Amino acid sequence: MCAALALAALLAAGCAHFEPRPFDVTKTASDFDQRRLDAPELRGFLETNLSPVAAWPLPQWTFEQLAVAALFYHPKLDVARAQLASAHAAEITAGARPNPTVGVTPEYNFNAASGVSPWIATMQFDVPIETAGKRGHRIERARQLSEASRFDLISAAWEVRSSVRTAWLELCDAVHQTNLLALELASQQRVLASLELKLSLGAATASEIAFIRVALARTRKDLADARVQVNEAQARLAAALAVPLKSLPSPAALTADLTLRPVMPDGEARRRALTSRADMLAALAGYAAVESTLKLEIAKQYPDVHLGTGYQFDQDENKWALGLSVEIPVLNRNQGPIAEAEARRAEAAARVLALQARIVGEVDRALTVWQGAQSRLTALDELRAAQKARLSSVQAQFDAGAVEALDVRLAEVELAMDELLHWNAQWKALRAFGDLEDAAQFPLSFDVSLNPRAAR
Numbered sequence: 001m002c003a004a005l006a007l008a009a010l011l012a013a014g015c016a017h018f019e020p021r022p023f024d025v026t027k028t029a030s031d032f033d034q035r036r037l038d039a040p041e042l043r044g045f046l047e048t049n050l051s052p053v054a055a056w057p058l059p060q061w062t063f064e065q066l067a068v069a070a071l072f073y074h075p076k077l078d079v080a081r082a083q084l085a086s087a088h089a090a091e092i093t094a095g096a097r098p099n100p101t102v103g104v105t106p107e108y109n110f111n112a113a114s115g116v117s118p119w120i121a122t123m124q125f126d127v128p129i130e131t132a133g134k135r136g137h138r139i140e141r142a143r144q145l146s147e148a149s150r151f152d153l154i155s156a157a158w159e160v161r162s163s164v165r166t167a168w169l170e171l172c173d174a175v176h177q178t179n180l181l182a183l184e185l186a187s188q189q190r191v192l193a194s195l196e197l198k199l200s201l202g203a204a205t206a207s208e209i210a211f212i213r214v215a216l217a218r219t220r221k222d223l224a225d226a227r228v229q230v231n232e233a234q235a236r237l238a239a240a241l242a243v244p245l246k247s248l249p250s251p252a253a254l255t256a257d258l259t260l261r262p263v264m265p266d267g268e269a270r271r272r273a274l275t276s277r278a279d280m281l282a283a284l285a286g287y288a289a290v291e292s293t294l295k296l297e298i299a300k301q302y303p304d305v306h307l308g309t310g311y312q313f314d315q316d317e318n319k320w321a322l323g324l325s326v327e328i329p330v331l332n333r334n335q336g337p338i339a340e341a342e343a344r345r346a347e348a349a350a351r352v353l354a355l356q357a358r359i360v361g362e363v364d365r366a367l368t369v370w371q372g373a374q375s376r377l378t379a380l381d382e383l384r385a386a387q388k389a390r391l392s393s394v395q396a397q398f399d400a401g402a403v404e405a406l407d408v409r410l411a412e413v414e415l416a417m418d419e420l421l422h423w424n425a426q427w428k429a430l431r432a433f434g435d436l437e438d439a440a441q442f443p444l445s446f447d448v449s450l451n452p453r454a455a456r
Contacts, residue, residue, distance in 0.1 A: 035073060035243045037061075045072045045452050060255045063168050066241060067161045072452055074160045074242040080153040081451050087142070087149040094142035097135065098128040117316050124310040132299035141292035144285050150449060151282035157448045158278060158441055160240070165434045167240040168254070171233035173427045175251045177226040180423060184416035185219045191413055192216060194406040266367055269440045273363050274356060277441040283355050287348040294341035300334045303327035359439070366436035373429035380422045387411075387418045 036042075038057035047053055049068055058065065071077060105122040112118035192212050198204035230251060238245040274280060308323035391411040397403045 032242075033244055036247045037069060037241075037243060037249065041453070042069060042072055045069075058249075058253075060253055061249055062255050063165060066168060066237075066254075067164050069243075070160050070164045070241045071157055071448055076156050076160055077153065077448060078451060080149075080156040081449065084146070084149040084153050084449060087146040091139065091142040091146055094138035095135065098130065100125060100127045102126075119313070121313040122310060123312075125308060127307040127309075129305040129307060131304055132302040134296060134299045134304075137292055137296035137299055141289050141296065144289035144292055148282045148285035148289065151278045151285060153449060154278035155282065158438065162434070162438045163240040164237070167233060167237035169427065169430055169434065171230065171237050171251060171254065173423075174226055174229035174233045175254075176423050176427070177420070178223065178230060180416065180420045181219060181223040181226055184413065184420065185216070185223055187409065187412040187416050188212060188216045188219055191406065191409040194404075194409050198406065266364075269367060269436065270360060270363050272442070273359050273440045277359060280352075280355060280359060283348075283352045287345070287352055290341070290345045290348045294338070294345055297334060297337040297341045300337065301329065303329055362439040363436070366432065366439040370429070370432040370436050373425065373432040377422075377425045377429050380418070380425045384415075384418050384422045387415045391415050 040056075043053055043056050046065060046068055050064060103124045103126075105124070107120035107122070109118045109120060192209070195204050195209050195212055199206070199209055234248055234251065235245055238248045241248070303326050306325040308321075308325060310321040310323070312319040312321065391408075391414075394403060394407050394411045398405060398408050
């Protein structure tokens with residue numbers, strides 16, 4: 001009895017215990033409201049994954065710095081990390097061995113002979129032994145699923161990065177549109193002032209004045225829309241960063257990196273996308289996990305062995321027994337689960353092929369859009385240069401007394417309009433480059449599997 005109690009105490013000591021962890025929505029909302037882009041721990045994360053920071057808080061934020069800040073804060077990565085932790089825990093489950101069992105069967109013999117104990121106590125042990133490498137197949141499947149979860153985490157990081165880029169470019173576009181429209185508005189106001197002066201001298205008509213006033217009103221409306229878009233883009237950028245809007249730096253503190261980096265050759269972009277994209281690697285890991293499942297189901301055709309031993313106290317007599325039991329696979333050879341696993345493998349293969357086709361299509365489309373944006377930007381570079389040369393020529397003629405001031409003002413308006421067209425082309429080229437980067441998924445340069453906030 002004492003030995004049994006000691007065994008029970010030992011088993012209880014090794015058991016896990018439940019620890020309540022209630023979810024406080026008010027506290028989490030307060031924590032979110034306190035997120036800041038000048039937090040000291042964020043500085044450490046930036047320096048670890050990008051480069052040393054000379055001044056803190058940062059006076060200017062680049063896209064790469066904002067993307068790393070989003071990886072620091074965004075809850076989508078927390079969800080992916082939790083799923084990865086669950087997959088790692090499943091590896092422990094897959095590697096667990098079946099426990100032996102013990103059974104006690106007390107009996108009482110009412111017809112026992114005089115002087116003989118009427119009690120019969122039987123204790124039976126059963127030790128299951130898995131065969132055909134089932135445990136190894138389970139572990140292999142769990143590891144492949146963990147690998148797929150790790151690549152899912154990287155895919156989530158790319159999604160966060162892409163959403164930050166989209167919001168960042170929208171904000172840069174709205175700010176540049178605002179500045180360029182303000183310059184165009186000022187140029188149109190100078191034209192209007194020149195025309196009103198000519199009208200007062202009888203050298204212009206009311207219809208000319210009406211035309212420029214309509215254009216001026218249209219530009220004012222576009223400028224008001226652009227200012228509204230600045231506020232909306234700021235809200236979208238804050239959401240992409242997973243920080244409150246109040247912690248976002250002013251638009252003037254966001255550096256628009258307008259340098260269009262060279263793009264890799266078409267074949268290299270496709271090769272990199274098909275060999276290093278996280279979603280493709282996750283799909284391949286999922287296919288390997290399905291194959292491990294098929295191996296496991298095939299191994300289940302072979303029954304496990306149960307080694308049994310027992311002790312019996314039979315009316316003052318001690319008896320030992322040894323037994324061996326095996327399931328007889330006569331009526332069922334696990335055909336159904338094997339067929340299901342084979343079908344799932346075929347489905348997983350089809351999914352990989354479909355993803356492969358989609359990736360190639362995304363890369364080809366991104367390359368085509370990028371090349372078209374580059375061509376259009378080159379053409380507008382020439383147009384802007386020509387317009388600047390024309391403005392310089394008109395200004396020189398005005399200085400020589402060959403043309404009037406209105407001609408200079410009109411040339412300034414045309415240049416302002418061309419600057420707006422040039423920026424739109426440059427913005428589209430930046431978007432196209434970002435889409436190409438997302439399609440090829442240039443490998444991230446740091447590990448996103450650890451939660452930096454939890455670690456700190």
